[in-house]
Amino acid sequence: MDDQAYVFVTGNKAETHLPAGVTVQVKVKTNSRLTQKVALKDRTGEVDLEFTGTGEQNTIIGDKAITPGQNSLLTAVFEYADADGVFKPSKLNFGGPYDIGNYHLLVVVAENGDDTDYNDTILEFSWHTR
Template structure:
C-alpha cells in the first residue's frame, strides 16, 4: 500500500489509511437531533475511539490527536439511533485527501435518512505536511 491517505467505503464502514509518521487530529461533528455514533477501530478489531452525541450546527462530539506508527489503518463504523432508540447503519460518502498549502484533510460524512444532506455525522482527519 502506498503512503498516501485514502478512504474506501462499504455500507456504513469506512476503511481509512493515513500515512506513516504524521500527527493527525480526528474530529467528529454532528448536525442531527438523533444520536450519532462513530467507532474507530484499528485492524486488530479493537475499538480505539468511540464518539457519540447529538447536536445541530456542527456540534463537536469528540476530538483526539493521534500519532500513527509505520502504517495506520482504521475502520470507522457509523450508526445513528432511530426513533426506537436502536442503532442503525448510516449511509456514507467521503472526500479527500485535500491539500490546502501544508494542511491536509480527509473527510467521511454520514446520512441517517431524514434528508439527503450527508452532514448528520462528519468525521475529519487533518494533519500538516512540511
C-alpha cells in the same frame, strides 16, 4: 511503503489509510437530533475510539489527536439511533484528501435518512506535513 492517504467506503464502514508517524487530528461533528455514533479502530488496537452524541450546527462530539503507525488502516463504523434507541447503519460519502499547502484534510460524511444532506455525522482527519 506507500504513505498516501485514502478512504474506501463500503456500506456504513470507511477504511482509511493515513500517513504514518504524523499527528492527525480526528474531529467528529453532528447535525442531527438523532443520536449519532462513530467507532474508530485500527488492526493493532492502538486506536480504539468511540464518539456518540447529538446536536445541530456542527456540534463537536469528538476531538482527539492520534499518530498512526506504519501500515495503519483505520476502520470507522457509522450508526445512528432514532427514538427506539436501536443503532442502525448510516449511509456514507467522502471527500479528499484535500491538500492545501502542507495542510491535509480527509472527510467522511454520514446520512441517517431523514433528509439527503449528508451532514448528520462528519468525520474529519486533518494533519500537517513539512
